[in-house]
Ligand SMILES: Nc1ncnc2c1ncn2[C@@H]1O[C@H](COP(=O)(O)OP(=O)(O)OP(=O)(O)O)[C@@H](O)[C@H]1O
């Protein structure tokens with residue numbers, strides 16, 4: 001099967017520090033891939049480069065018929081790439097001046113040009129889906145961490161992106177809210193949405209992912225099915241990491 | 247010491263009040279123009295637009311670094327010698343333009359500070375869903391920044407109202423000019439300028455009440 005998302009030779013340096021050192025990754029349609037690895041390894045940077053929040057220095061990102069050469073990306077290509085990738089932030093990053101409903105509808109009106117009424121209706125559908133039908137008029141400041149993160153996920157879902165990126169979506173949450181957010185991500189994963197998720201929740205990764213990618217030092221060290229990676233890791237670095245977290 | 251001629255003062259009140267619309271009109275016109283200009287200047291600085299950024303920095307530095315009175319004189323009496331077309335400009339227009347430029351420089355700095363104070367994650371979240379830089383500014387960043395900058399901008403508006411009295415030096419008969427004219431006939435300078443002072447004071451106090459009310463409302467909108 002061909003790649004829906006095809007990342008080739010993706011490289012990112014911060015000054016002289018090479019944080020991504022030629023990442024190659026292929027995601028098939030509907031595939032759910034979890035990235036694990038030690039801190040400071042470039043996991044967030046990889047996700048951020050795919051959404052162009054960080055500008056990669058070299059490599060190629062292809063999503064469907066869109067292919068962006070990092071070194072020569074035009075402004076239009078960057079916008080197109082962002083519209084095809086949804087990003088869920090560790091710290092939610094909801095628009096503080098918008099209600100839950102507006103957070104979800106904003107991209108539909110501003111970016112996709114929908115009418116306000118149509119976007120609000122779609123936002124209400126998503127609010128129901130994320131279990132917040134009654135909180136549409138609440139501002140982020142009035143929502144719990146778990147509710148905010150569910151709105152953050154709803155905002156990313158609204159764009160119907162080809163690829164959803166989750167960067168440690170539960171790490172900033174109080175333990176009491178982790179379950180509801182994981183449940184929501186699980187239900188999205190069940191819908192065959194193509195997902196790339198960075199997580200420290202190993203049990204969750206094992207449960208929802210088709211494939212686990214282990215990163216270290218800006219490279220993909222090893223990848224395979226959850227049972228391969230968790231049951232029979234080949235690389236010593238993977239084994240050391242799993243001993244530490246497991 | 248002589249007693250205050252309060253009867254004269256009461257007679258003056260309606261005369262001076264008659265000039266309040268002119269004072270407020272100049273202040274509101276200058277404030278509206280200065281707000282727009284200041285937002286543009288602030289955006290140029292925040293986005294570090296090549297070339298324009300440097301020019302804006304010099305503009306702001308000049309208008310903050312020289313007295314308003316000097317700027318008004320330079321503009322009204324000085325520039326027409328360079329550009330004869332400006333001779334036809336009247337004092338009111340000159341004052342409004344001068345006040346606009348002067349206050350836009352100050353306001354640009356507070357708007358810029360407020361924009362930079364908006365959390366970086368707000369920019370990132372907006373860009374992540376595919377908004378252009380202009381959309382991010384208009385829809386997400388400026389609304390949040392204006393909430394932060396509003397009290398400061400309101401203070402500038404109060405300052406601006408008081409500064410319209412300088413239009414008097416460009417030959418405009420506004421509140422101050424009217425009082426001056428009245429006093430020149432009666433020689434009751436103390437009474438005339440006291441009336442002007444009290445009317446300014448009341449206007450500013452009324453605005454301050456409005457300002458506190460607005461701040462409470464804005465505060466509520468965020469934390470519901
Ligand atoms: N804006 C930046 N400027 C300079 N260095 C950066 C920047 N962002 C990240 N880095 C560096 O890049 C490296 C990788 O960071 P990244 O956040 O991608 O790691 P991570 O794998 O997500 O780690 P964690 O598990 O702690 O989230 C780190 O050494 C970090 O210090």
Ligand SMILES: [Mg+2]
Pocket residue numbers: 043044045167168
């Ligand atoms: Mg990270």
